Amino acid sequence: MKITRITTYRVPPRWMFLKMETDEGIVGWGEPVIEGRARTVEAAVHELSEYVIGKDPSRINDLWQTMYRGGFYRGGAVFMSAIAGIDQALWDIKGKALGAPVFELLGGRVRDRMKTYCWVGGDRPADVIAQIRERLAHGFDTFKMNGCEEMGMIGSSKAVDDAVARVAEIREAFGNTIEFGLDFHGRVSAPMAKVLVKELEPFRPLFIEEPVLAEQAEYYPRIAAQTSIPLAAGERMYSRFEFKHVLERGGIAIVQPDLSHAGGITECVRIAAMAEAYDVAFAPHCPLGPIALASCLHADFVSWNATLQEQSMGIHYNRGGEVLDYVLNKEALALDDGGYAKPFTAPGLGIEVNEELVIERSRAAADWRNPLWRHPDGSVAEW
Ligand SMILES: O=C(O)C(=O)C[C@@H](O)[C@H](O)CO
Numbered sequence: 001m002k003i004t005r006i007t008t009y010r011v012p013p014r015w016m017f018l019k020m021e022t023d024e025g026i027v028g029w030g031e032p033v034i035e036g037r038a039r040t041v042e043a044a045v046h047e048l049s050e051y052v053i054g055k056d057p058s059r060i061n062d063l064w065q066t067m068y069r070g071g072f073y074r075g076g077a078v079f080m081s082a083i084a085g086i087d088q089a090l091w092d093i094k095g096k097a098l099g100a101p102v103f104e105l106l107g108g109r110v111r112d113r114m115k116t117y118c119w120v121g122g123d124r125p126a127d128v129i130a131q132i133r134e135r136l137a138h139g140f141d142t143f144k145m146n147g148c149e150e151m152g153m154i155g156s157s158k159a160v161d162d163a164v165a166r167v168a169e170i171r172e173a174f175g176n177t178i179e180f181g182l183d184f185h186g187r188v189s190a191p192m193a194k195v196l197v198k199e200l201e202p203f204r205p206l207f208i209e210e211p212v213l214a215e216q217a218e219y220y221p222r223i224a225a226q227t228s229i230p231l232a233a234g235e236r237m238y239s240r241f242e243f244k245h246v247l248e249r250g251g252i253a254i255v256q257p258d259l260s261h262a263g264g265i266t267e268c269v270r271i272a273a274m275a276e277a278y279d280v281a282f283a284p285h286c287p288l289g290p291i292a293l294a295s296c297l298h299a300d301f302v303s304w305n306a307t308l309q310e311q312s313m314g315i316h317y318n319r320g321g322e323v324l325d326y327v328l329n330k331e332a333l334a335l336d337d338g339g340y341a342k343p344f345t346a347p348g349l350g351i352e353v354n355e356e357l358v359i360e361r362s363r364a365a366a367d368w369r370n371p372l373w374r375h376p377d378g379s380v381a382e383w
């Protein structure tokens with residue numbers, strides 16, 4: 001079998017799908033994207049396709065290594081996202097060619113179902129009580145929200161008190177009947193992370209995500225030393241070679257690589273295995289579309305230390321497009337009571353992409369951009 005063509009489709013709300021065709025008629029789908037830089041990743045996909053077109057799609061490992069090492073320069077968000085989408089499509093093709101779901105090709109399932117969580121609260125966390133109630137009614141009991149709004153390097157007591165009050169209100173309303181993670185989203189400086197974590201300790205959030213920016217990873221062990229709250233990070237780390245330093249230094253209890261940013265299924269299953277060796281949990285980041293989510297779930301089903309899966313149904317970013325819009329066999333991504341995903345039964349990634357809708361919506365796909373926030377003094381604020 002040979003790969004004959006790679007086509008990319010930028011689609012609302014902010015995703016990109018990749019269609020990989022072969023000379024035997026088997027088609028694979030991937031989701032290479034950096035939210036807000038879709039066109040850049042698209043260019044990288046088509047540059048990397050020079051290594052892929054005409055090749056045997058069954059040789060995933062060699063194609064992966066060729067894309068990663070072949071261009072001398074390597075790593076980073078753009079190229080690792082481009083590799084990720086191509087990798088996902090290769091696994092989709094392999095599964096379809098062999099008539100097996102991808103998790104079977106990776107050694108089979110370690111679990112019968114996978115726990116997922118959903119977002120509440122939006123960019124500026126608000127109305128979280130009402131949104132938790134609404135999601136509870138649909139069977140979810142595990143949530144994530146932004147921990148704060150903009151935060152100065154040395155933030156105000158009001159900003160700290162607002163963050164703590166929101167969490168106190170949640171615990172007041174729901175006690176321990178729900179779990180929730182707090183995403184600091186890179187908005188919090190190292191000094192302020194120490195302040196916030198101390199104030200949040202009594203409310204026991206399930207985890208604190210990106211307690212500081214990935215480029216401040218040396219603070220993870222120092223922050224971990226002052227709190228019992230598990231720290232999570234990984235959405236802005238792009239390969240085993242970045243995660244190894246974090247795992248060696250310690251401090252992170254949950255790694256959250258994104259299957260569409262960190263080299264795809266091939267790389268993220270390896271990252272999960274590395275994390276397991278350090279007794280660190282695996283909880284893939286996935287605020288994206290159905291192909292990314294399916295890829296995550298295959299990695300979850302074969303990774304013993306997979307604990308929680310992010311999924312973006314109903315997330316505040318999904319304007320103009322939702323996860324199941326682009327899936328014909330929607331039941332494949334149906335979440336049972338408690339937000340559990342069940343194993344795929346169809347071969348490959350296990351979802352049937354609605355290609356007609358993808359093509360239609362790609363025709364007028366706006367270029368999504370994240371907001372550019374500024375502090376009161378006019379300086380750029382981390383979003
Ligand atoms: O889902 C998460 O954990 C996030 O931090 C959301 C962020 O990744 C945006 O998708 C960036 O565009």
Ligand SMILES: [Mg+2]
Pocket residue numbers: 183185209210235
């Ligand atoms: Mg996050």
